Amino acid sequence: MSQQPLAFRMRPSNINEIIGQTHLVGEGKTIHRMVKANRLASMILFGPPGTGKTSMATALAKSLHLPFKTLNAVTDKKKDMEIAVEEAKMHGQLVLILDEVHRLDKAKQDFLLPHLESNRLTLIGCTTSNPYHSINPAIRSRCHLFELYRLTSEDIKEAIGRAIRNKEDGLGDLTIEMTEDALDHFAHSANGDLRAALNGVELAAFSTPTKDGTISINLETAEECMQKKSFSHDKDGDAHYDVLSAFQKSIRGSDVDASLHYLARLIEAGDLDSIGRRLVVIAYEDIGLANPQAGPRAIAAVEAAERIGFPEARIPLSVAVTELALSPKSNSAYKALDAALGDIRSGNSGDVPAHLKDSHYKGAADLGRGLDYKYPHNYENAWVNQQYLPDKIKKRTYYEPKSTGKFEQALNQVLQKIKKQKTT
Structure with a gap:
């Protein structure tokens, strides 16, 4: 049996073996149509860990019988990409599968771009990051973007079943009996990460003592082998x-x-x-x-x-x-401010009315500053009718109260009373 991890050995050899992702590889879907038409375009595959991005990339190349080379944008150097281009010249075309494509630096990117333009290289980039946030537009604009979804528990159960039965690449040479609750635990605690589930199954298979030629995997074993994989959260992702x-x-x-x-x-x-x-x-x-x-x-x-x-x-x-x-909800206050900011940023403001301008300096009166200002506290209910907005927008309304809470309902009553007094 190969020393390579089970998850690696069980990678699909064609798109019909891909687990899940039917929105891409199902009959009549985009990637399925590419394979059927024998026309593979450069693409970025993005999604959570363990959803089969690199597996899908290799399956696509194998389905179309195209030579491919797998590199990592972080660990592999520009020299490795130069070798890939030489191989592409030799074969006429090469599929370059590039893991961690969002980490591609400018030198490597500048080297790859002309070869993507000429279609000598077909790039399949794989990343867990959102390509709109993390991938340079020059690369992104030359690729189709396909999102892979987190696998369901049923998808993972199907993959585990395949791995246990497969004699060539899986664990089929072993006699494994797995309880239903152990299978459920592998499927659910992997949280959609097939690689984690298969790693756990492989650990269970080789760490469980054989009894009468049979490896019995129960819930306790599954919990030990998966450890705490029921929750996955990357604070920077x-x-x-x-x-x-x-x-x-x-x-x-x-x-x-x-x-x-x-x-x-x-x-x-x-x-x-x-x-x-x-x-x-x-x-x-x-x-x-x-x-x-x-x-x-x-x-x-x-x-x-x-x-x-x-x-x-x-x-x-x-x-x-x-x-x-x-709580009742209202966004009226900040929406009103945003509307005011919109006017200011678009140049729709005007001069401060003369009676509101600062008059605390000698000569202000000669300039007409602060004249005719009415001090509201000198009037009943501390309110008097006078203009505050600039002439240009003196009838502009920003605040539109909502009636979702008692406090704002009370504010609205005050506002409506003021509006009524302004018109009388």
Whole structure:
């Protein structure tokens, strides 16, 4: 049996053996059509770890019987790419499978670009990063972008079954009996990472004593071999920002259960800083005037969490998230400011009215500064009708109150009363 890891040995040799990703390789889908038409274009395959990016790349080259070379953008040097180009000249065409393509430096990129243009090299880049964030536009514009999805538990069970039965590349030469709950644990705790699941199965197969020629893998063995693979979260990866985005959108959407779920993910990742920043933003951006006390209370909860640290930090955080999710929502205040900023940045502002200009200096009156200004506190209810906006935009309205909270409803009553007095 080969000394190479099981996950490597079980890589598909054609697209029909690919696990999952039917949105790309299923009948009639884009990559399936490429293979059927015998026309392979340069592409970037991106998605979470263990979803089969490099496996798909090699399967594509093998399906079309094209020579290919696998390099790593970090560890392999420009010289290795020069060798790949020489091989492409010899074969007429070469598929260059480039792992960690988002780490491609400028020198290597500049070297590759003309060969991609001439189609001498067909690039299949593989990355866990979002190509719109991490890959240079010069490379990205020359490639199709295909996202690979995290594998389902059923996908992983299918792959494990294949590996156990396969005598040539898998574990088929061994007699393995695996309990259903052990299989479930491998499939679920891998969290969509097929490589992790197969590594765990291989470890279980070779670390479990044989009894009467049979290797029996039970739940306890599966748990030991997978260790803690039920959760995967990279604080610097794209998935982290996806979770933060889902966290805020769940609170904004008043789904308290989803909000707590994504909070749990962030807590499990140990990212107290991001949780704290996001909660304060949410309190003012999404709750705002509908519940003005949400902001100070969110800040207090974050400060308490930072002071006590994990694991107890989860307690004030849970209180804050529950309140924010179930609070009435209003974005009226910051939307009003954004509208005002939009006017200023587009040049739609005008001069400050003369009666509002600074008059605390000698000669101000001679310039007409501050004349006819009415001091509101000298009038009933501390209000008097006078113009505050510049003439150019004197009828402009920015603030549009919402009726989702009692506080803002009260503000709206004041606003409507003022508007009515202005017109009388």
